[in-house]
Amino acid sequence: MRTTLESAHYEPRTLQQSLAERCRRMVDLARAAGADEAEAFASARHGSSVKYEKGDLKLVSSDEGAVVGLRVFKDKRAGFASTNQSDDAALEACVRDALATAAFAPAHEANVLPDARPWVERVACSREMAEADGELLLELGADLVRTTREKSAKFSLDGASADLSRGVQAVANSRGVLAHESDGLVSLSLMGMAIDGDEVGGFHYDSGAWRSLAAARAAARPMVEGVVDICLANLGARAATSYKGPVLFSADAFVDLFVAPLVAGSSALAVQRGRSPLAKLLGQAVASPLFTLRDAPHDLDLAGAAAFDREGVPTAAFDLVRAGVLQGWLHNAHSAAVGGTTSTGHARGGARGVPGLGPHALVVEAGDGGDESAMARALGRGLWVERFSGTVDPTNGDFSGVAKSSRWVDGGSASHAVKETMISGNALHLLRQIARVGSVHTLLGGAAKAPMVLVDGVDVTAG
Amino acid sequence: MPQPASSTPSDDRLNLLEDALQGAQAEHVLLRWHHKSTRSVAVEKGRVDNAASNTYSGIGVRVLAHGSYGFASTDRPEKDAIRRAIEAATAAAKASARQRREKVAAPPPTQLARGVWESAGARELRERPMEALLRLCLDSEAAARGASATIQSATCGYSEIHEEKAIVTSDGARALVRVARPELRLFAVAAKNGQMQRGVETSGVTGGWQCLFQRASAAQMADSAARKAIELLEAERPQGGRSVVILSPALVGMLVHEAVGHTVEADFVLAGSVARGRIGTRVASDLVTLEDSGHSEFLDGAGGLVEVDDEGVPARRTTIIEQGMLRSYLHDRESAAHFGVEPTGNARAWEYDNEPLIRMRNTYIRPGAGTLEELVAGTQDGWLLEGASNGQADSNGEFMFGTHEARRIVGGKLGERMKGVNISGSAFEVLQTVDAVTGDFRWDLGSGHCGKGQPAKVDAGGPWLRCKVVLGGKEA
Numbered sequence: 001m002r003t004t005l006e007s008a009h010y011e012p013r014t015l016q017q018s019l020a021e022r023c024r025r026m027v028d029l030a031r032a033a034g035a036d037e038a039e040a041f042a043s044a045r046h047g048s049s050v051k052y053e054k055g056d057l058k059l060v061s062s063d064e065g066a067v068v069g070l071r072v073f074k075d076k077r078a079g080f081a082s083t084n085q086s087d088d089a090a091l092e093a094c095v096r097d098a099l100a101t102a103a104f105a106p107a108h109e110a111n112v113l114p115d116a117r118p119w120v121e122r123v124a125c126s127r128e129m130a131e132a133d134g135e136l137l138l139e140l141g142a143d144l145v146r147t148t149r150e151k152s153a154k155f156s157l158d159g160a161s162a163d164l165s166r167g168v169q170a171v172a173n174s175r176g177v178l179a180h181e182s183d184g185l186v187s188l189s190l191m192g193m194a195i196d197g198d199e200v201g202g203f204h205y206d207s208g209a210w211r212s213l214a215a216a217r218a219a220a221r222p223m224v225e226g227v228v229d230i231c232l233a234n235l236g237a238r239a240a241t242s243y244k245g246p247v248l249f250s251a252d253a254f255v256d257l258f259v260a261p262l263v264a265g266s267s268a269l270a271v272q273r274g275r276s277p278l279a280k281l282l283g284q285a286v287a288s289p290l291f292t293l294r295d296a297p298h299d300l301d302l303a304g305a306a307a308f309d310r311e312g313v314p315t316a317a318f319d320l321v322r323a324g325v326l327q328g329w330l331h332n333a334h335s336a337a338v339g340g341t342t343s344t345g346h347a348r349g350g351a352r353g354v355p356g357l358g359p360h361a362l363v364v365e366a367g368d369g370g371d372e373s374a375m376a377r378a379l380g381r382g383l384w385v386e387r388f389s390g391t392v393d394p395t396n397g398d399f400s401g402v403a404k405s406s407r408w409v410d411g412g413s414a415s416h417a418v419k420e421t422m423i424s425g426n427a428l429h430l431l432r433q434i435a436r437v438g439s440v441h442t443l444l445g446g447a448a449k450a451p452m453v454l455v456d457g458v459d460v461t462a463g
Numbered sequence: 464m465p466q467p468a469s470s471t472p473s474d475d476r477l478n479l480l481e482d483a484l485q486g487a488q489a490e491h492v493l494l495r496w497h498h499k500s501t502r503s504v505a506v507e508k509g510r511v512d513n514a515a516s517n518t519y520s521g522i523g524v525r526v527l528a529h530g531s532y533g534f535a536s537t538d539r540p541e542k543d544a545i546r547r548a549i550e551a552a553t554a555a556a557k558a559s560a561r562q563r564r565e566k567v568a569a570p571p572p573t574q575l576a577r578g579v580w581e582s583a584g585a586r587e588l589r590e591r592p593m594e595a596l597l598r599l600c601l602d603s604e605a606a607a608r609g610a611s612a613t614i615q616s617a618t619c620g621y622s623e624i625h626e627e628k629a630i631v632t633s634d635g636a637r638a639l640v641r642v643a644r645p646e647l648r649l650f651a652v653a654a655k656n657g658q659m660q661r662g663v664e665t666s667g668v669t670g671g672w673q674c675l676f677q678r679a680s681a682a683q684m685a686d687s688a689a690r691k692a693i694e695l696l697e698a699e700r701p702q703g704g705r706s707v708v709i710l711s712p713a714l715v716g717m718l719v720h721e722a723v724g725h726t727v728e729a730d731f732v733l734a735g736s737v738a739r740g741r742i743g744t745r746v747a748s749d750l751v752t753l754e755d756s757g758h759s760e761f762l763d764g765a766g767g768l769v770e771v772d773d774e775g776v777p778a779r780r781t782t783i784i785e786q787g788m789l790r791s792y793l794h795d796r797e798s799a800a801h802f803g804v805e806p807t808g809n810a811r812a813w814e815y816d817n818e819p820l821i822r823m824r825n826t827y828i829r830p831g832a833g834t835l836e837e838l839v840a841g842t843q844d845g846w847l848l849e850g851a852s853n854g855q856a857d858s859n860g861e862f863m864f865g866t867h868e869a870r871r872i873v874g875g876k877l878g879e880r881m882k883g884v885n886i887s888g889s890a891f892e893v894l895q896t897v898d899a900v901t902g903d904f905r906w907d908l909g910s911g912h913c914g915k916g917q918p919a920k921v922d923a924g925g926p927w928l929r930c931k932v933v934l935g936g937k938e939a
Contacts, residue, residue, distance in 0.1 A: 054730075056564050057562045059559070060555035060558060061552075065538045078511065078514065079514055080514065081516045081517065082519075083517070084518065084520065085518065085538065086538075097516045098516075101515065101516060101593050102514070104514070104593055104594040105514045105597060106510075134558065156734055158731065159734070193734075193859070195735045200860075201859060202857045202858060202859050202861060203858040242703065269507075273616045274508070274616040275615060352519070354512065391865035395661040396660065400865065400935040400936070401863055401865075402887045422703060422863075422885060422887055422933060423935065424703065424885070424936060424937065459935075461703030461933065461934070461935055463887065463933035
């Protein structure tokens with residue numbers, strides 16, 4: 001515990017070592033208590049946050065703590081327990097709970113832990129992030145709020161935040177895995193809407209996370225101005241026209257709608273368990289040749305960058321789809337054991353749950369479709385979806401939802417905001433109808449990178 | 464409001480918090496000791512993917528000093544650690560006061576909770592062995608998977624959250640609250656001729672084991688999930704457009720939560736939501752009376768049960784819309800003071816290290832008269848929509864939420880079953896089109912949670928209701 005705004009004495013290296021030691025100790029405790037195999041994953045956080053509401057400062061807070069999660073195997077039966085308490089009694093209770101649970105679970109041959117592999121540190125908490133404090137957040141937050149006021153009096157800031165997130169992760173297992181890494185990011189977010197007399201426009205939001213203060217400061221103003229511009233343009237929304245045909249998707253909408261079901265279907269577990277619509281399409285075209293999707297865990301622009309996964313397996317770049325062709329499945333240790341292969345380093349999750357499966361940092365490769373204006377010209381007439389608010393069924397790719405902060409394009413440029421306009425179709429089928437991929441990457445909250453994409457054959461229903 | 468089990472609680476945690484509070488230099492201090500323990504099991508295709516128990520515990524501290532708020536937390540239930548957290552939160556409040564334009568006054572006196580509250584079934588649920596939970600999931604998953612040769616895969620997930628909270632404020636709240644929130648989720652995936660469809664059944668309550676299965680047993684839920692997946696294999700997508708629809712209680716719950724509830728959260732109102740300035744005006748047809756309650760109205764087991772909110776305010780029933788007229792927003796103590804009304808008990812925090820926010824609890828439309836059969840018979844051209852998935856509301860009142868299945872109604876008769884679609888509309892415009900509300904009632908958000916920076920367990924429901932919305936279906 002520390003005072004929020006005083007200069008912090010934060011030593012990520014020391015914390016890494018102590019967390020790794022706690023993991024190793026938990027593994028030893030579990031083995032001594034009867035576990036055949038054991039894995040401990042711990043995460044510690046040390047951050048501050050400044051929140052704004054209604055354009056005014058609402059709350060300054062600090063956050064500090066650590067959680068350790070223990071997975072044990074006994075006679076191929078698995079159990080898991082976690083705690084955020086660090087005293088001996090709590091850690092011993094955690095071991096007892098995990099083993100007690102394993103005693104009742106059915107055995108499975110693929111309940112295995114990965115062997116140790118060499119790994120190289122990829123990210124680290126920089127000195128400036130280690131030395132940052134709450135005063136920095138107050139400064140960044142004040143700039144953010146000031147920018148919205150300067151930009152337009154019609155903009156109402158519903159909420160905004162500046163956060164400093166410093167974390168350390170460590171994992172150890174009984175097969176020799178021992179890995180630890182620190183990270184430090186500053187993130188900004190805002191959400192608001194435009195109000196003009198009695199008219200309230202639809203809200204819009206954006207966020208970003210950066211590993212350097214210079215990058216955060218450089219990105220903040222364009223991000224804020226972008227949100228305000230979109231909110232102002234949301235005023236005066238009118239009905240669109242119903243049609244079936246090409247729709248232009250922002251990077252955000254495209255990833256939500258089209259990439260999410262593709263990633264869900266690329267999970268080896270989904271394939272092995274009969275719930276992946278891609279199961280029989282490995283090595284075949286699943287999308288237009290214009291489309292390439294990769295997991296880039298070493299791309300430091302992305303918040304998910306990491307040297308190792310939730311099980312301590314080193315990460316590596318992985319193409320899910322290259323030029324429209326499905327390249328492979330994402331594996332963790334369990335799915336790899338079921339499939340008779342090795343983990344691709346895609347175990348995901350935190351210390352409070354068992355490892356799941358998924359990508360770290362997604363990148364949709366940019367194409368040669370040009371910038372926003374060129375993409376709108378290519379659409380000519382139709383709907384430009386900025387944000388998708390709806391449902392995508394990961395089992396089959398069916399989607400239906402509302403086009404939010406979206407525009408009607410006529411004569412190759414945006415003419416007006418639309419209201420009560422819904423889109424529907426099948427994302428996995430429509431991936432084959434990608435007509436054009438933009439040249440400019442957008443960083444999506446630090447989580448993914450993608451360009452704008454023009455997709456043909458979408459159902460548009462105007463209310 | 465239900466009376467506390469004990470009105471003069473003597474408890475080590477309350478005593479610890481009161482002890483730590485002594486001498487705090489601030490306009491207002493809120494201390495919340497929040498112990499959360501969970502047990503969870505997940506089974507897919509016969510393999511136990513997850514069998515876990517978790518503990519997450521600590522003390523959240525919110526301080527009002529120099530007209531501004533600061534928040535800090537500690538995972539150590541010790542007096543010195545709590546005092547350091549109070550100092551940290553105080554320092555944060557004082558530093559932020561330099562930037563805060565509109566200073567916050569200490570909250571006005573109000574009725575604060577003093578006592579012990581415990582939800583029914585919490586102790587019995589905790590004593591149920593992990594072995595029984597594993598057996599439930601293994602059997603239910605096997606039942607769903609074995610229901611038909613077309614079922615490719617099934618998943619069963621069970622989780623229960625046990626929460627204990629001790630809440631002490633510098634102006635007199637002293638409450639101890641224990642709740643248990645079990646949930647069961649069943650998914651079945653059917654495949655045929657290259658088509659795959661998913662059927663879902665969930666149940667989530669605040670209460671015990673019997674309460675979780677009061678509407679359907681696990682076996683019935685497994686069978687229903689499988690049947691839905693199979694039936695949807697043959698289903699087509701409906702035509703899109705503005706249509707007359709009959710919404711199931713689950714969808715009425717989504718309508719009131721997404722379309723109305725969020726727009727009347729006072730923090731969102733102050734930011735300029737579509738409900739701002741409309742108290743006392745007509746926003747719905749006179750068939751609509753819409754409420755949000757911390758209690759389980761009409762039926763036991765509402766998932767969002769809150770007896771005392773996380774500011775120590777007794778949770779009450781709030782009438783948001785009364786026979787079509789907007790009557791109230793949802794408040795915490797700060798927003799209630801701003802509007803000059805009593806707080807409604809809607810301040811909620813997900814875990815000890817989260818600050819309380821204005822959140823819904825159990826939101827519903829009060830039942831009217833008549834039956835679903837009469838409603839269908841009286842509909843010439845429309846859709847019967849059932850099953851809720853995700854939803855979202857916008858500041859301008861435009862909402863959307865997903866449905867699982869749609870059935871055509873022509874000439875008062877139910878027709879073919881079709882795939883669910885998302886529906887949309889402007890909240891207050893749609894509520895003005897309500898022309899029939901049945902007399903029955905169901906809580907029906909199942910395992911649903913609400914997201915607003917932090918999750919919150921909420922419930923919603925009501926009767927069946929007829930209105931006009933936009934369907935996001937296919938175009939010619």
